[in-house]
Amino acid sequence: MKLLALRRLIRIQQVVVRYQLDDLLLDLPLPWWLHALLRAAPWHWLPRAPLAMSRGERLRRSLEDLGPVFIKFGQLLSTRRDLLPPDIADELARLQDQVPPFPPEQAVALIEQQLGARIDQVFSRFEHQPLASASVAQVHAAQLRSGEDVVVKVVRPGLEPVIRQDMAWLFALARVMERASADARRLRPVEVVGDYEKTIFDELDLLREAANGTQLRRNFDGSPLLYVPQVYWDWCRPKVLVMERIYGIPVTDLAALHDQHTDMKKLAERGVEIFFTQVFRDSFFHADMHPGNIFVSTRTPHDPQYIAIDCGIIGSLTAEDQDYLARNLLAFFKRDYRKVAQLHIDSGWVPAETRLNDFEAAIRTVCEPVFEKPLKDISFGQVLLRLFQTARRFNMEVQPQLVLLQKTLLNIEGLGRQLYPELDLWSTAKPYLERWMRQRMSPLRLLHNLQSQAEQMPVLAKKTRAALDRLGQGCAPATPPRSSGVERLLGAVLLLGAASQGLAPAVDTWPAWVMLAGGLYLVLRR
Structure with a gap:
């Protein structure tokens, strides 16, 4: 075993003991031999005071202590509410990607090595103090010699070996869970870790992010809804991304938005329209729309425009998925549960041998209580989540594209209601979906x-x-x-x-x- 792998394992064990995560495992219906093995662990021989933390908080803090790879993994888990108990999912959603920056000398060396030129040959000004630092990369402000203000995103040095080592341990843990518990097998831990591995290695390639940003900018070129910064391709490399610097108000800074007299109702409704435009018009949607990646332009507060950054994670749907999803949502809000069930079977999302009447009854049981509320009080994202959870009971296969869409919708809806609590998402979405369906059948x-x-x-x-x-x-x-x-x-x-x-x-x-x-x-x- 490599020394790095052994040291990492010892570090993981220390965190498990500190936050008493093994006690959480003992609460699960594990095989007797695994219970006995956990009870025989040396740290159980010593008295330990119970932690005054919920299980979700203990798990969150342990991931934060283990560093960037585990923080990112916790963020991914927080989006899989179809797999996790609500208390744990809510706590993991609080994970903040605030990672200490690495030394600017390392950033400069990596940028020069990637660009094949000295910093002063490319930039007339380069700020060594980073603007922001995250799990995978950090960002520096700069100015090109041609005069444009830009930001330079650079991948953390030496990150790939650590990621590979951590991923190996995560896969090992996931396989043990699958072998030890039927409940764990239902959660498909190996598949979840595999999705995460693809996501994080995609984020290491900044050329992919640059291409995504360019495509999204092209899709909304000239649109009053969304602005995407320009990418300067001449200075982009796999580990360095140079793009236009934007000046906007963070979408969570409600005080600043109110101070400039932003039309908050219009801002919230435009967020919903942007989401449905990306999903149904373009089949190319920004799937990492957390508040840290969204700003609001200061130019026209009465006609607010969003600014989106960090296009590392993008989702897309096939034409068939778009069609089935739109028809599902329209049927769902008309309470046509039989059509919802039939569409799930027709699309192949659930097995063809599923009994239509049983599936329809299950959907009705879950969803009827939701519709007792006024439409403006119904969480669109939660409705979609409940629909997927119900379908999983009928052996619905995990649909990665729908998981990304569900996560994005939950983010957009939560953000919209934070901006304008009276947001009626359905009144905004329904006309768009009906118009899109008519356009599909236009001559x-x-x-x-x-x-x-x-x-x-x-x-x-x-x-x-x-x-x-x-x-x-x-x-x-x-x-x-x-x-x-x-x-x-x-x-x-x-x-x-x-x-x-x-x-x-x-x-x-x-x-x-x-x-x-x-x-x-x-x-x-x-």
Whole structure:
């Protein structure tokens, strides 16, 4: 075992003992042998005063003591409210990503090494005192020699070996949990750790964040809703990101927002509109919209505009997921629980053999009490959370894209109600969803769908013919027969059927592709 791994294990053990996390494990329904092993631990032989902390606070503080990787892991866990008890999820949500900065000399050395030039050759001014410091990177203010004010984000040096070591221990712990407890297996700890590993290694690549920011900026170019800082690609590298410096009010600074007479109702409603625009128009949404990443422009307080930074985590949905999600939400708020259940089965989110009546009854039982409240008092994010929790009882597979969406919606809704407590999220969301559904069936959209499928026809015809020729080898005559008039007529009918299927985006498209392939083969066959 490497010395670093052994030292890290000892450190983890010290934190476990200090916060008595082993006592939390003893409260779980573990196998007898694991209970006995925990009871036999040496630190149990010494008297320990009970900590005056809840289990959630003990877990939060232990993650903070273990450092950046574990803090980030706790933040991820806090978004999985479908897996955690509410008290623990609430406490983990308080994790603050306030990590002491690393020495500016190291930051300068890493920036120069990545850019292949001295700091003074790139920047006319570079502030050594960092503006902010987080788990993965820290940020310095600077000015390019061309005059633009920028911020320089630089990844912490030496972080990757520590992350790999910590991830190895997290995976080991997750596997032990899965083997030891049926309840733990239901929480899928190995899968959760795997999601986290992908997330944190993605965040180490600042070129990915730069690309995400550029795309999001393009999506909202000229929009009064959202502004995304410009990325200066000439000075971006895997461990260094240079982008426009923004000057705005942190969205949580309510006093400053009120002082500049910001229209708080409009600001809250625009946050909701931005979310649904990203999800349904663009299928490209900022999935890390916590308050530290959101600012409000000072230019037009009567017509407030958001500013978003840190695009390291981005979510997206397929066209099918968008369609099913929109129809689910509309059916849900119309209390059409049978349609909600049917859509879950049709989408493949729950197994096809699920009994529709049982699933419908479960959804109704959970959701009817929610709708006894006025719409403005209903938490949209909590409704979605309850829907997913109910579906999990019917063996719904974890949908990573929906987990990210749920997390983002909870953040947006919580922020919106903090800005404007009377926010009626549904009155803002419902018209948008209905308008989006109408646009999907508009003649222009149908023509676009037909054009997209038509563009694939030559390639599909070639592949289909090659596949059918391979199937026919060995049993077909040496010279393939020409198409008869009947075959050509049948092919034309199939092509017309494929076109009509392609015009309906809500219908599964595989029948259209089958008819298209068969029709092309019959028409083009020599």
